[in-house]
Amino acid sequence: FAAWRARTPDGFVMAVKASRFLTHIKRLRDPEEPVRRLMTHSAALGPRLGPVLLQLPPTLRADARSLDACLACFPAGVRVAVEPRHESWWTEEIRSVLTERGAALCWADRHSRPVTPLWRTADWGYVRFHEGRARPWPRYGPAALRSWAGRITQTWPASADVFAYFNNDPGGAAVKDAEAFRRMVGAATVPA
Structure with missing residues (x-):
């Protein structure tokens, strides 16, 4: 983490994905030690520490109590995004936990379509973007990117931070799609 901080310019922010130990093995149970370890190590990023992502396993069914206990372990001021991948999570109880804890529901896309509810649960x-439908695979086409730019600009004010990540990297697709998306969001008069 310290080396990443040293190699990046001022103003650069990094998202940190929580260990699978917390999300896939512990399945959010007994989160105190794994969260403490993550935050101790990632503190070396200093001002470059951005949001922490909890990507949950697709087989993990909704557990509001475990989610709430896990989110409570993060220090105040740390932004946490949660990416559930089982449909049982799409309830008002889960939405309330996220909102009360100031955690962002990760909006996820697969095949140029939302695979999560588009709930705004935080002020960020x-x-x-996992995989688009354009060619060459797994690119995103202009229509899909424009739709997402519209969703974001209609949901958050221009002053809000919205972190967008493309992980469709065969052939450098993520870099190309991210640049195209940045231009579209910028065209919507939102600083990108």
Whole structure:
């Protein structure tokens, strides 16, 4: 973490994905030690520490109590995004936990379509683009990117931080799609 901080310019912010130990093995149970370890190490990023992502396993069913206990372990001021991948999470109880804790529901896309509800649960946002439908695979086409730019600009004010990540990297697709998306969001008069 310290080396990443040293190699990046001022103003650069990094998202940190929580260990699978917390999300997939512990399945959010007994979160105190894994969260403490993550935050101790990631503190070396200093001002470059951005949001922490909890990407949950697709087989993990909703557990509001465990989610709330896990989110409570994060220090005040740390932004946490949660990416559930089982449909049982799409309830008002889960939405309330996220909102009360100031955690962002990660808006996820697969095949150029949302695979999560588009709930705004925090004053900031987190979006993950997993795989588009354009060619060459797994690119995103202009229509899909414009739709997402519109969703974001209609949901958050221009002053809000919204972190968007493309992880569709075969052939450098993520870099190309991120640049195209940045231009579209910038065209919507939102600082990108």
